[in-house]
Structures are given as structure tokens and as C-alpha cells.
Amino acid sequence: MKRNIIRTFIIAVAAIFAVPQTADAQIGNLLKKAKKAVETVTGTTDAKTAEAKDAGTQAAEVAIASGGTMINPFSDAADIELVGCYGKSTSENFGTAYLVLKVKMKLNKNRIILSGNENGNKTMAIDADGNSYGTSAMGGMGCDVTEGVFVKLKVDAPQQQFKDVKKSVKEFQMIKMSIYIDPQYRGALTFKNVPIQWDVEPK
Numbered sequence: 001m002k003r004n005i006i007r008t009f010i011i012a013v014a015a016i017f018a019v020p021q022t023a024d025a026q027i028g029n030l031l032k033k034a035k036k037a038v039e040t041v042t043g044t045t046d047a048k049t050a051e052a053k054d055a056g057t058q059a060a061e062v063a064i065a066s067g068g069t070m071i072n073p074f075s076d077a078a079d080i081e082l083v084g085c086y087g088k089s090t091s092e093n094f095g096t097a098y099l100v101l102k103v104k105m106k107l108n109k110n111r112i113i114l115s116g117n118e119n120g121n122k123t124m125a126i127d128a129d130g131n132s133y134g135t136s137a138m139g140g141m142g143c144d145v146t147e148g149v150f151v152k153l154k155v156d157a158p159q160q161q162f163k164d165v166k167k168s169v170k171e172f173q174m175i176k177m178s179i180y181i182d183p184q185y186r187g188a189l190t191f192k193n194v195p196i197q198w199d200v201e202p203k
Contacts, residue, residue, distance in 0.1 A: 068194035114142025118178035121188035
């Protein structure tokens, strides 16, 4: 009788200790699975957030009233519009070309630098046949601007113009113009499929 009671007691004690261990093991497995699920969701969310940030840093390509499109990666610092690309005849078949912009600063800045070789972004134009045209400027052209008001900037100093452009070229398929606003905002504006207005004065 005593043996049966002792045996039953030992089985009961063993069962008591066995149950928490099994429960702990099950809870441990559940926690591990939950952790993996959270890590997966967090990783996916982080990836999506990173993609959104990358997408946010991609400047929008906007239409230009005079033709073509423009990409302004500095829209946080300045509103920039291309008035047009103008050509000046230098001979019967060749000429120079230059840009006229309108710039409205969003920052408290009164001077920017255009059309140089800023941060490795050399100012250049490329026609439909792939011919490239550079400027002779070693540095950019300082331009007076102001916060909150559009200022028209004629980037036509002799060293800032695109040289030896054939007058048969009716548009540039791409123009890169360097810009320096401050150490945070520096690089290049991009213009695509911009028509050249030969021997026309900007309005």
C-alpha cells in the first residue's frame, strides 16, 4: 500500500515538474516564431521606407513651357524655370548657344553660381547626333538672386556659351548645367529635348 502511495506521489511530482518544462519549451518556441515574424515585418517595412526615401530623392521631370523637360534636384532650395535656349550666329553655318533661366530662392541666399564644373558636374550640351558642346569656363558665373521672387538669369557670358554649334541643330537632346547654391545644394540641373531658338532675343 505504502509503495503504491509513494509511487503515485513520485509520478505526481514528476508530472508537476514536467508540465512547466513542456510549457516553457512551447512558450520558448512561440517566442522564437514571434520574433522571426516581427523581424520579417520590420525588415520589409525598413526596406519599403528605404525605397520611399530613394524615390523621394529622385527629382521629378517637369515640362518646360518653351519645349522639353527639366529635372531640378534642388527644388527644396530653389524654384527654377527654363525660359529658353537661344542661339547666336557666329558664321553662316555655326553659332553659340546659351540658356536663360528664372530662379526663385526658397533659402535666404542672394547669390548662386551657374554653368561651371561644380562637384564633377561639367556644364555641357548634347545634340541628337550625340555631338557634345562644352563651355570654355574654368569656373561658374555668379548670379544675383533673392528669396521669394523670380529673377531672370541670362547665362550668356562668352565663356559660359556652348561653342561651335551647327545651326542645323534644332534642339539639344540633353543639357547639363552645373549649379552651386551652398555646400548642401550643389551639382547639376538636367534639361532634355530643348529647342534652340536661333538669332532670337529672349523676352
